Amino acid sequence: MGNCLKSPSSVCKARVSQNPTTSTTPSAIIVPSCSERNSCEDSHRSPQLDGLMLQSPYLKDFSFNELKNATRNFRSDSLIGEGGFGYVFKGWIDAQSFAAAKPGSGLVVAVKKLKPEGFQGHREWLAEVNYLGQLHHPNLVKLIGYCSEGDNRLLVYEFMPKGSLENHLFRRGPQPLSWPTRVKVAIGAAKGLSFLHDSESQVIYRDVKASNILLDSDFHAKLSDFGLAKAGPTGDKTHVSTQVMGTQGYAAPEYIATGRLSVKADVYSFGVVLLELLSGRRAVDKTKPGVEQNLVEWAKPYLLDKRRLFRIMDSKLEGQYPKKSAQVVASLALQCLGSEAKLRPRMCEVLQALEQLQDMKNAAKPYLLEQEKALSPVRRSTMRQHHHHRRSPLHRRPTASSSPSYQHLGAERSF
Ligand SMILES: Nc1ncnc2c1ncn2[C@@H]1O[C@H](COP(=O)(O)OP(=O)(O)OP(=O)(O)O)[C@@H](O)[C@H]1O
Numbered sequence: 001m002g003n004c005l006k007s008p009s010s011v012c013k014a015r016v017s018q019n020p021t022t023s024t025t026p027s028a029i030i031v032p033s034c035s036e037r038n039s040c041e042d043s044h045r046s047p048q049l050d051g052l053m054l055q056s057p058y059l060k061d062f063s064f065n066e067l068k069n070a071t072r073n074f075r076s077d078s079l080i081g082e083g084g085f086g087y088v089f090k091g092w093i094d095a096q097s098f099a100a101a102k103p104g105s106g107l108v109v110a111v112k113k114l115k116p117e118g119f120q121g122h123r124e125w126l127a128e129v130n131y132l133g134q135l136h137h138p139n140l141v142k143l144i145g146y147c148s149e150g151d152n153r154l155l156v157y158e159f160m161p162k163g164s165l166e167n168h169l170f171r172r173g174p175q176p177l178s179w180p181t182r183v184k185v186a187i188g189a190a191k192g193l194s195f196l197h198d199s200e201s202q203v204i205y206r207d208v209k210a211s212n213i214l215l216d217s218d219f220h221a222k223l224s225d226f227g228l229a230k231a232g233p234t235g236d237k238t239h240v241s242t243q244v245m246g247t248q249g250y251a252a253p254e255y256i257a258t259g260r261l262s263v264k265a266d267v268y269s270f271g272v273v274l275l276e277l278l279s280g281r282r283a284v285d286k287t288k289p290g291v292e293q294n295l296v297e298w299a300k301p302y303l304l305d306k307r308r309l310f311r312i313m314d315s316k317l318e319g320q321y322p323k324k325s326a327q328v329v330a331s332l333a334l335q336c337l338g339s340e341a342k343l344r345p346r347m348c349e350v351l352q353a354l355e356q357l358q359d360m361k362n363a364a365k366p367y368l369l370e371q372e373k374a375l376s377p378v379r380r381s382t383m384r385q386h387h388h389h390r391r392s393p394l395h396r397r398p399t400a401s402s403s404p405s406y407q408h409l410g411a412e413r414s415f
């Protein structure tokens, strides 16, 4: 495993392009000014913002009424989720005409209806349409269309039957995810990120977290939510400077401190997701005592210690995981969480390491650690922490038990 992280970058590139499903290299994300596009004339119907506008001719432009009918008037029993920017409803459309269909027939879709809360919501809606309208990959959620009518802003996605990784890891109800499934989900998310990072015009996703990793009926993972996505640096530059946006507990420390954003910030956030997969704990959980509130602070000391790693492993796994496999993921997480951004592995390297893990002969073999089961799965650390969060428009996930919404605190000027 260690070796593959040292593999030359060209190997990574080759791997990405060898996969026929990843061959859709996105072209430059150009957001033309109004004067460059004729359709701009109809300002009521054309999504636009300060001269930036929609660039996705293949997306369906739904009317509000069509989506109202598709979701049975946004009925509460069609509600499947709530995020910081609005509610998500299940809907049905005709697979050919995309007209509203009878519930239970046609294509199932997820309709995200943004709360009409102004500029930032619209900006993120627009970024989502522009990025997902152009980026296509099996590990990115498919955007089918949008609606921009009056103040209404909606997005129509393929429906992901198993919902988000967050639901499976932290909510009571669904079957706990098995270890092989956790590895599979990590691989899916890593493929999506590698694709973005290695595409011709690099894209920084900026919002890697369990709630943005959606799962199909086979636990095939796809990244959703491109509202914070940002074009990567060009030329010799290593980063872009921008106002800090993201979700607390997932954002990389150098990005929070300086506003300098690079793909390595995504790698850090992916490291946090790996910790969530290992431990079954949220990145931030205010219901926990002291240092345990912050997953990275709490878990880091255990990651390299083979004898103590089991203490942070998810008790819902009931010891059913290959020890070696967990050690590899723990060591990968540690590398992703490295405090020096440039020393963190690239996503394609992380992907290679995870794929090798899946190939390991014992990956699917249940591994019962009797000794570990006998001991308490969680040890409270007495380590003391001081961490300072600069005030920034990070998404805040308040507590494990609270609603999934967060406060969205600000706007980014450099869009
Ligand atoms: N395409 C989809 N298919 C099925 N369920 C979805 C889909 N998109 C979103 N959801 C569900 O709706 C929930 C809310 O999604 P949303 O992206 O609005 O918020 P979030 O990811 O929880 O928070 P944030 O606003 O910070 O991104 C998700 O957690 C998921 O359970």
Ligand SMILES: [Mg+2]
Binding pocket: 083, 211, 212, 224, 225
């Ligand atoms: Mg989301």
